[in-house]
């Protein structure tokens with residue numbers, strides 16, 4: 001265990017020089033600083049135990065301080081849609097560094113304005129206006145406030161097992177007790193209904209309902225794809241009752257599910273849409289919520305009633321603009337659909353081969369959930385994948401499920417590598433379990 005020694009002198013940023021690798025020192029410093037100054041839980045994390053420190057990244061790969069390469073099938077929880085350090089995004093940010101980094105807050109900000117116009121040109125329907133913030137949580141927070149402001153109503157309907165972030169407003173929408181309970185009382189007026197259940201949703205609508213907030217596919221809930229037609233019915237229902245529809249596309253947006261926005265699979269146009277994660281091109285943090293000119297009128301009387309100092313900063317906007325261009329130029333939404341189908345077909349084959357291990361394969365595009373028969377099995381396989389150079393992670397609200405959300409530029413041969421690694425782990429596990437299950441004398445040779 002690392003020992004905490006308080007120091008009053010400020011250490012300079014260590015130089016991680018590839019030509020003079022001081023791997024052991026880097027790892028030791030990273031671990032003790034993480035334990036002493038971030039969270040003690042790092043001592044229990046796999047990367048901590050292994051001393052695997054992030055060192056370099058490129059394309060679909062992350063490299064640790066030992067030079068070990070990891071195929072990134074996690075995508076930083078959905079931020080690396082265009083890959084790690086895409087040259088176009090990097091160059092845009094480098095150029096921006098030489099011009100304006102953070103804005104004066106007083107003059108017009110041409111980078112934010114340009115990005116907003118780009119988003120309007122690709123967003124579904126008549127979503128025309130954008131407010132920029134710095135994260136998905138803030139995007140949801142702002143969307144909830146806008147819905148209340150525009151309707152004059154207070155109730156928000158969300159879904160069980162949803163994940164919308166952890167600030168008090170976004171957390172009130174999030175549908176999992178483990179996150180909510182310790183912070184109650186949360187905002188009043190939030191109710192949760194089962195995801196995919198249109199009747200339950202209709203029953204929850206009252207005269208005071210401002211909005212329904214949904215992820216088109218629940219990400220942290222375990223990659224839950226609702227029944228076909230659900231989103232369309234939600235749209236019809238919300239229109240009928242004059243309730244706003246907020247779609248949280250923080251994880252599903254920007255090509256992840258095989259369309260630019262997941263709501264496009266059902267031709268649905270929300271009233272408010274939240275984006276973040278991949279919007280920054282895997283280089284800068286940025287989030288936003290978008291809405292129609294009609295709803296945006298609610299903000300006209302006092303445009304700074306909702307605001308953010310760093311929101312829309314030129315560096316983040318330059319990255320996001322370049323990211324949108326890459327998504328379009330490299331046809332990444334379509335690529336996600338094709339590669340996602342391939343990945344899921346291969347995973348289905350693995351499931352048929354090892355039904356004792358895999359319970360379900362589900363998802364859309366390159367947002368894939370791999371559900372195991374138990375949490376313990378999921379943890380063991382995830383750890384082994386890590387050792388063999390593949391990054392994946394569980395989902396926040398479903399502990400038997402591994403999320404697979406690689407950069408959308410992943411190739412067939414990289415998918416094959418992941419699949420073959422998985423098969424080799426299952427084969428070894430299968431043999432081990434067989435040995436454990438049948439004592440030697442009972443085994444048929």
Ligand SMILES: Cc1ncc(COP(=O)(O)O)c(C=O)c1O
Pocket residue numbers: 077135136137138140163164165166215219220248249250251252276277
């Ligand atoms: C659908 C959804 N909404 C909101 C958030 C919160 O985003 P952030 O972590 O950037 O605050 C997440 C994060 O995983 C998410 O998946």
